[in-house]
Amino acid sequence: MTSEHSAPASGETPSATEIDDLVIVIPAGGVGSRLWPLSQPHRPKFLLDLLGTGATLIQDTVARVRPLSSRVLVVTGERHVDAVAGQLDLPREDLLTEPSPRDSMAAIALAAAVVEHRWGPRVIGSFAADHLIPDAASFRATVARAVEVAREGKVVVIGIEPTEPSTAFGYIEMGEALTGAARHVVAFTEKPDAETAAGMLARGGFAWNAGMFVVRTDALLGHLDRLQPALAAGVREIAAAWDGPARAEVLARVWPTLTRIAIDHAIAEPVAAAGGVAVVPATFEWHDVGDFDSLAELSGVAGTAVSIHRTAPVGAVGAAGALVVGGTKPVVIVGVDDAVVVESDEALLVTVRSAAQRVKDASASLETA
Amino acid sequence: MTSEHSAPASGETPSATEIDDLVIVIPAGGVGSRLWPLSQPHRPKFLLDLLGTGATLIQDTVARVRPLSSRVLVVTGERHVDAVAGQLDLPREDLLTEPSPRDSMAAIALAAAVVEHRWGPRVIGSFAADHLIPDAASFRATVARAVEVAREGKVVVIGIEPTEPSTAFGYIEMGEALTGAARHVVAFTEKPDAETAAGMLARGGFAWNAGMFVVRTDALLGHLDRLQPALAAGVREIAAAWDGPARAEVLARVWPTLTRIAIDHAIAEPVAAAGGVAVVPATFEWHDVGDFDSLAELSGVAGTAVSIHRTAPVGAVGAAGALVVGGTKPVVIVGVDDAVVVESDEALLVTVRSAAQRVKDASASLETA
Incomplete structure (x- = not known):
């Protein structure tokens, strides 16, 4: 159907x-x-x-x-x-x-x-x-x-x-x-x-x-x-x-x-x-939105940065296709394509879309940091 | 001398x-x-x-x-x-x-x-x-x-x-x-x-x-x-x-x-x-500390992350040699080698050491964002 x-x-x-x-x-x-x-x-x-x-x-x-x-x-x-x-x-x-x-x-x-x-x-x-x-x-x-x-x-x-x-x-x-x-x-x-x-x-x-x-x-x-x-x-x-x-x-x-x-x-x-x-x-469009790569795709990240849950500007220098989620301050990304920058009340994540699957280990990495 | x-x-x-x-x-x-x-x-x-x-x-x-x-x-x-x-x-x-x-x-x-x-x-x-x-x-x-x-x-x-x-x-x-x-x-x-x-x-x-x-x-x-x-x-x-x-x-x-x-x-x-x-x-060691690549080198960034002006932990998943400056929240870097993450009261910068020279255009990028 x-x-x-x-x-x-x-x-x-x-x-x-x-x-x-x-x-x-x-x-x-x-x-x-x-x-x-x-x-x-x-x-x-x-x-x-x-x-x-x-x-x-x-x-x-x-x-x-x-x-x-x-x-x-x-x-x-x-x-x-x-x-x-x-x-x-x-x-x-x-x-x-x-x-x-x-x-x-x-x-x-x-x-x-x-x-x-x-x-x-x-x-x-x-x-x-x-x-x-x-x-x-x-x-x-x-x-x-x-x-x-x-x-x-x-x-x-x-x-x-x-x-x-x-x-x-x-x-x-x-x-x-x-x-x-x-x-x-x-x-x-x-x-x-x-x-x-x-x-x-x-x-x-x-x-x-x-x-x-x-x-x-x-x-x-x-x-x-x-x-x-x-x-x-x-x-x-x-x-x-x-x-x-x-x-x-x-x-x-x-x-x-x-x-x-x-x-x-x-x-x-x-x-x-x-x-x-x-x-x-x-054939309906379906997304499990399992990671930030999927979220970036869903959000329509193309040549420019996409922001979610934020109003401060995002700048880019030699950096295409960024996804920036959360945070209250202006963000500038320099020289990193497909960057993903996510800020919650608790923490800041910096990654790239190609590494989105490995974010599952991010929280554990803090425990040994 | x-x-x-x-x-x-x-x-x-x-x-x-x-x-x-x-x-x-x-x-x-x-x-x-x-x-x-x-x-x-x-x-x-x-x-x-x-x-x-x-x-x-x-x-x-x-x-x-x-x-x-x-x-x-x-x-x-x-x-x-x-x-x-x-x-x-x-x-x-x-x-x-x-x-x-x-x-x-x-x-x-x-x-x-x-x-x-x-x-x-x-x-x-x-x-x-x-x-x-x-x-x-x-x-x-x-x-x-x-x-x-x-x-x-x-x-x-x-x-x-x-x-x-x-x-x-x-x-x-x-x-x-x-x-x-x-x-x-x-x-x-x-x-x-x-x-x-x-x-x-x-x-x-x-x-x-x-x-x-x-x-x-x-x-x-x-x-x-x-x-x-x-x-x-x-x-x-x-x-x-x-x-x-x-x-x-x-x-x-x-x-x-x-x-x-x-x-x-x-x-x-x-x-x-x-x-x-x-x-x-x-022959004395001299640094003009002109960019974050120089700062990272001076700070002794090697296999692991170095923090300056912060106490919250820095985690890394498949990411070597990060420099993290400022900010109060835990930071995790996933899949980006030589990352540079810098937070001031005003803004957040995400870059990599190899792009450190291009940071000079970061501020201007916000004006057109």
């Missing part, structure tokens, strides 16, 4: 229609350590207004999904739940608090089990809290198409059409056509090296795995019963107690026992191998 | 002896625009404690020369005279204030004329306010030797033995031996290109021109009478009025008419061509 295909020419406007049997799940975890010092353990990426638009990533995510469903559940850590509640206009009972991080399978399975316990079997669509999708209407149209496929019992992923041989994302190998635009998933691949990525882009038939899952709760929990029975039993027990007086006791007792595993390894890969996963291809 | 030659083995300790007929002149001008944002028009380089030693460059300069003479005159601009007075323990009448910059010849000639008017003919030694010489004793021993030559009527320059084929300095071509260690000056050359500099270093017989002049006031003013008669007459008229009630009137009337010319062009070059300039070679 591409943005062109969802245009009014088709006579449908699925993006404007609420989908009765859909509940949105937003797992809000992950620090985003390559965006240090903006992101920090106490202030993870999803709480940031990275682009200076006035909306944080999680606010933007909720605004994007809400026309699809009035039921939006956010799963986040105890440390961040107050900040999330402050940023979002959601009922407090729809913020599911994890006592400790147990990886994405526990978070999404808990949400699925709570959904099913509250409202009976539903389709859930799970979307990360910290990605950026400029064309929300195209996104929603794609989700609507994915819901149609999910209703038949498949685990459905949304696959982003690659625009470059990125080594930063996992890939989805797409097989034969299923229904509509959906195709079978042959396999998921981990983040490839550059040569493998170039080969996949040249061969075609691969999509980026953006971690977007659309699936019936009973299908998901059924797979889980079979593949991770202890985890399934655990989240079902917690979900049964969630809206009652025993929640705290059950959560404290059961949550720490849940297996730490990503949904990709727990469900997506084994179910795909058995032919149970479908992919709905999408 | 090298530091080795001035060791106690010679039985002399000229560096500890005040020289009765010597007056020190310190022209304190020049912004030092390649050290922006530390140096600025309102806060020129000579007023800065660049290395964080606790002494500014002009304080360090005065401390270095004072054992040679209790008479130290500083020539500086109106805009900076209060700051200079605040930094130095000198009688106010020994701070000669220029109403406007008229280049080095007017500054030094005015000082020479004031000296001669106050005390009669003397030897003056003129040394820039913003250079760094770690071995002050060796410097003073060299000056003492230069004074001996100057007493005979020569214009004497101190020539620094080159340690590399620098393109940042002018060179002195040294000729036949004169007396003691002194040699005739064949010619002065402007800052050379790299090839010329390498050739001079290979051939030998060249010294860096550090702008250090030692000369009798009557010899200097005599040359000026002949070569720049209007300038000579002007400074003599101002000097005659300097310590009396007419100073302000004469200064306001005459100073603006003085020719703007450097002492190199007005005196050193033409007098050298006529055989009247001598050079005393010196």
Whole structure:
């Protein structure tokens, strides 16, 4: 489902229609350590207004999904739940608090089990809290198409059409056509090296795995019963107690026992191998904004410097394409192309776009400095 | 005269002896625009404690020369005279204030004329306010030797033995031996290109021109009478009025008419061509600290980062040899070797050592930003 295909020419406007049997799940975890010092353990990426638009990533995510469903559940850590509640206009009972991080399978399975316990079997669509999708209407149209496929019992992923041989994302190998635009998933691949990525882009038939899952709760929990029975039993027990007086006791007792595993390894890969996963291809622009190189690209850095969250001027002498974030003083960059200068209340980062991935080690470097 | 030659083995300790007929002149001008944002028009380089030693460059300069003479005159601009007075323990009448910059010849000639008017003919030694010489004793021993030559009527320059084929300095071509260690000056050359500099270093017989002049006031003013008669007459008229009630009137009337010319062009070059300039070679370490590359070298930046004027830690990830000056927050540099990060109250500079010369355009880049 591409943005062109969802245009009014088709006579449908699925993006404007609420989908009765859909509940949105937003797992809000992950620090985003390559965006240090903006992101920090106490202030993870999803709480940031990275682009200076006035909306944080999680606010933007909720605004994007809400026309699809009035039921939006956010799963986040105890440390961040107050900040999330402050940023979002959601009922407090729809913020599911994890006592400790147990990886994405526990978070999404808990949400699925709570959904099913509250409202009976539903389709859930799970979307990360910290990605950026400029064309929300195209996104929603794609989700609507994915819901149609999910209703038949498949685990459905949304696959982003690659625009470059990125080594930063996992890939989805797409097989034969299923229904509509959906195709079978042959396999998921981990983040490839550059040569493998170039080969996949040249061969075609691969999509980026953006971690977007659309699936019936009973299908998901059924797979889980079979593949991770202890985890399934655990989240079902917690979900049964969630809206009652025993929640705290059950959560404290059961949550720490849940297996730490990503949904990709727990469900997506084994179910795909058995032919149970479908992919709905999408061509909407999607960014995980994982590092400052990605942020610079998103911000439209070209021949000149781009500033975010600052008003003081930026000068350049023999230095093209700078990204300057935060700080109150004038900044001048001399003789460093693609410079990235980021100032938070706590620290100053100086790097270049080509080194953006290594920023994840920046915080640790201070501890030994 | 090298530091080795001035060791106690010679039985002399000229560096500890005040020289009765010597007056020190310190022209304190020049912004030092390649050290922006530390140096600025309102806060020129000579007023800065660049290395964080606790002494500014002009304080360090005065401390270095004072054992040679209790008479130290500083020539500086109106805009900076209060700051200079605040930094130095000198009688106010020994701070000669220029109403406007008229280049080095007017500054030094005015000082020479004031000296001669106050005390009669003397030897003056003129040394820039913003250079760094770690071995002050060796410097003073060299000056003492230069004074001996100057007493005979020569214009004497101190020539620094080159340690590399620098393109940042002018060179002195040294000729036949004169007396003691002194040699005739064949010619002065402007800052050379790299090839010329390498050739001079290979051939030998060249010294860096550090702008250090030692000369009798009557010899200097005599040359000026002949070569720049209007300038000579002007400074003599101002000097005659300097310590009396007419100073302000004469200064306001005459100073603006003085020719703007450097002492190199007005005196050193033409007098050298006529055989009247001598050079005393010196091997003491000398730095003009003209840019952040020079400051980094002086600060001993090696495999790790060096901090000046800051206490917060500096981290590095794949980044060797950083120089970080000022600022209160932790700084991390990722993937940029030889980074230079400088923060003043007014601005932040990000550059690399190899681009240090281009920092002179940094301030202007903000005006068009």
